Amino acid sequence: MLTIKLFATFQKGRFEAAQRECPPGTTLGKIVDELGIAREEIGVLLVSGRHAELEHVPATGDTIAIFPLLGGG
Amino acid sequence: MRAEASLREFLTCRAEGDLLPWNAQCEASERFGRSVAEIEAAALGWDLLPGRYRRNRETVSVADQLRLFSSRVGVIGCGGLGGYLIEQLARLGVGTLVLLDPDFFEEHNLNRQLLSSPADLGRAKVDVARERVAAINPAVTVEPHRTAFSRDNGRELLSGCSAVVDGLDNVLVRRELAAVCRDLAVPLVHGAIAGWYGQVAVQLPGADLSRLLRPTSSNGKGVETKLGNPSFTPAVIASLQTAELAKILLGRGKLLADRALFVNLLDMEFDEIRHG
Numbered sequence: 001m002l003t004i005k006l007f008a009t010f011q012k013g014r015f016e017a018a019q020r021e022c023p024p025g026t027t028l029g030k031i032v033d034e035l036g037i038a039r040e041e042i043g044v045l046l047v048s049g050r051h052a053e054l055e056h057v058p059a060t061g062d063t064i065a066i067f068p069l070l071g072g073g
Numbered sequence: 074m075r076a077e078a079s080l081r082e083f084l085t086c087r088a089e090g091d092l093l094p095w096n097a098q099c100e101a102s103e104r105f106g107r108s109v110a111e112i113e114a115a116a117l118g119w120d121l122l123p124g125r126y127r128r129n130r131e132t133v134s135v136a137d138q139l140r141l142f143s144s145r146v147g148v149i150g151c152g153g154l155g156g157y158l159i160e161q162l163a164r165l166g167v168g169t170l171v172l173l174d175p176d177f178f179e180e181h182n183l184n185r186q187l188l189s190s191p192a193d194l195g196r197a198k199v200d201v202a203r204e205r206v207a208a209i210n211p212a213v214t215v216e217p218h219r220t221a222f223s224r225d226n227g228r229e230l231l232s233g234c235s236a237v238v239d240g241l242d243n244v245l246v247r248r249e250l251a252a253v254c255r256d257l258a259v260p261l262v263h264g265a266i267a268g269w270y271g272q273v274a275v276q277l278p279g280a281d282l283s284r285l286l287r288p289t290s291s292n293g294k295g296v297e298t299k300l301g302n303p304s305f306t307p308a309v310i311a312s313l314q315t316a317e318l319a320k321i322l323l324g325r326g327k328l329l330a331d332r333a334l335f336v337n338l339l340d341m342e343f344d345e346i347r348h349g
């Protein structure tokens with residue numbers, strides 16, 4: 001079981017936090033794609049408080065946090 | 074030395090308690106042929122606080138004020154964040170501001186950029202910034218550079234800075250800025266905005282915040298291309314950045330180092346991103 005937390009615009013039409021069961025070997029990239037989140041819009045991607053890449057495979061019990069990329073000034 | 078003693082006597086005589094009124098600072102400047110900045114440095118060194126900083130008191134001591142006045146801060150970008158950063162740093166009393174921005178004011182800046190006004194459309198942002206600082210705190214020295222930040226010019230432009238603050242509008246250029254600050258071992262206060270959202274973080278020498286700046290978007294733009302930038306978000310984020318900057322310059326408080334603050338003004342949530 002994974003906990004997924006979405007932030008800011010990513011919550012729209014989705015959820016703030018949800019628990020998901022994923023088959024073994026599921027990458028963050030696949031999870032993100034299935035949520036319909038555009039990869040180029042991701043600013044910060046954390047797995048249990050640590051930065052992770054899309055190829056990373058989270059472990060049972062992990063919390064995934066996904067924040068949008070903010071580029072303005 | 075006699076001129077020095079004479080200046081000190083003049084300032085002490087004109088001071089009200091330990092506060093030096095602005096008109097006395099100006100008179101001293103004329104009488105002793107020194108800039109108001111030089112008078113300010115001398116006064117602070119003699120424990121006299123320019124009257125304009127009276128309400129900095131308790132937050133900022135006279136010794137702190139001298140420290141701020143002796144500081145040189147690089148402000149990279151003079152737009153949404155930059156306008157508020159420059160305003161607050163100048164009023165705080167940071168002595169030297171190195172300003173970088175290649176742009177000219179355009180109509181679509183008017184909704185949020187503090188330095189923009191209809192009368193200044195088409196003018197270089199750094200020129201308007203210089204005039205604004207001269208109008209609000211003439212003791213602050215401004216070094217304006219109408220140029221875009223790059224890895225090539227960054228080292229030279231930012232060398233000698235006590236700290237650097239990010240007012241850029243592009244993630245890829247921010248990564249370059251973070252790299253130059255790491256090379257120079259200069260603290261960097263990062264800030265970015267989009268719509269109702271913003272983020273702030275500090276990179277101290279020896280640390281690396283570039284993982285907060287994922288190079289996922291090929292043009293370096295984020296969700297602000299969809300969300301735009303309203304008036305209040307840059308004001309909030311720039312204010313948080315200025316607080317971090319003040320703490321860095323004064324060696325006070327707990328910084329947003331090894332963690333970032335993600336700000337959601339729509340739901341009024343402040344999330345701390347701890348990152349290793």
